[in-house]
Amino acid sequence: MTLAPDSFSFVADLVRRRSAIQLEAGKEYLVESRLLPLARAAGTVDIDAYIRTMRASAAPAVLEAVVEALTTNETSWFRDAQPFATLTEHVVPELLAGRLGGGPLRIWSAACSTGQEPYSIAMTLADLVPGGRLKIHATDLNQQVLARARAGRYSQLEVNRGLPVTMLVKHFARIGVDWEVAAPLRAAVTFAQHNLLDVPPMGGPFDVVFLRNVLIYFDLATKRDVLRRVQRVVRPGGYLLLGAAETTIGIDDDWERVTVGRGSVYRLNVRRAA
């Protein structure tokens, strides 16, 4: 997927006029990753087609949504905090206790964007799961964001967003003006391109799936379809972590909601084991 130059310049010009934020050449990945949820909501994953339609209609609400998508809500580390607390306080201790001396803990970070989520998971579990036993498989539809995620290199502005300073000094090295994720953490994470509407990814079965702030952009039938595909690669008794505004309730009854502290996780019913 490569954004056409005129699509990019249209969006860059729109954002500059409305927000004064400059999207220089090379930021095509940002436009693609931020607009993908909007395009999905409009029924396509073709960003160029989405932008063409937007240009033709020039609907004020759509233009506003595009500007907002590109100017707010940067990907941050440990986004929402609660899922990571739930992971260390409840999910992983239970999984490890149930599998003494067993194989690796496999986690799928779906729609991982530029990698902050999978690396945050790796940092969270670095002291809890013995080295080599943590396998995080991170996927996204967009090749450009995956390339950035794989590089594991972040700007000063990016490491300021929600990353505790103790994690910064422990898990990152300063490279020029950027910060790079240290090798032990990178060794725990693999990246691959994947569309949630295709067959589930390799690397499973997974003990835990992070699928956060993705379902909200889909209609009910598509949510159900995605959840069915996800459960095919989750171990019975495995966990699904969704965004704060998302649930499986009323969509897929094979998941049971478990309340942990202020948050919820969804456990795949063992009954379903087939």
Added chain:
Amino acid sequence: MRALVIDDSRTMRRIIVGVLRSLGFDTLEAGDGREALDVLESGIPVDLACIDWNMPVMNGLEFVLAVRENRAWRGLTLMMVTTESEHNQIVRALAAGAHEYVIKPFTPDAIRDKLQLLGLVELEESA
């Protein structure tokens, strides 16, 4: 919650004060570490200090060390807000007793994120 913003640049103080006020903090300002200690010594309760590193009279690191030596100020949360961005400088500040560290330049969201980590701002879950 009350925050003390310590920076020798008036412009930078104004920016940080603006962010903190939008998050519901009352704010006080000091132009260097010595002025900031004067504020603390006056007995005004302060919950958070946002501290620049390079300042005249008393720099931010010296201020952090001075705060750490006084048991009465143990409840004060210390957050460096500075252009000092070398790995070893950050480690020095943490070793001295700083709790968090924001590297300039920053966005308002970066300050909010860090204050959420520190439990000084309510976590607001994003959709």
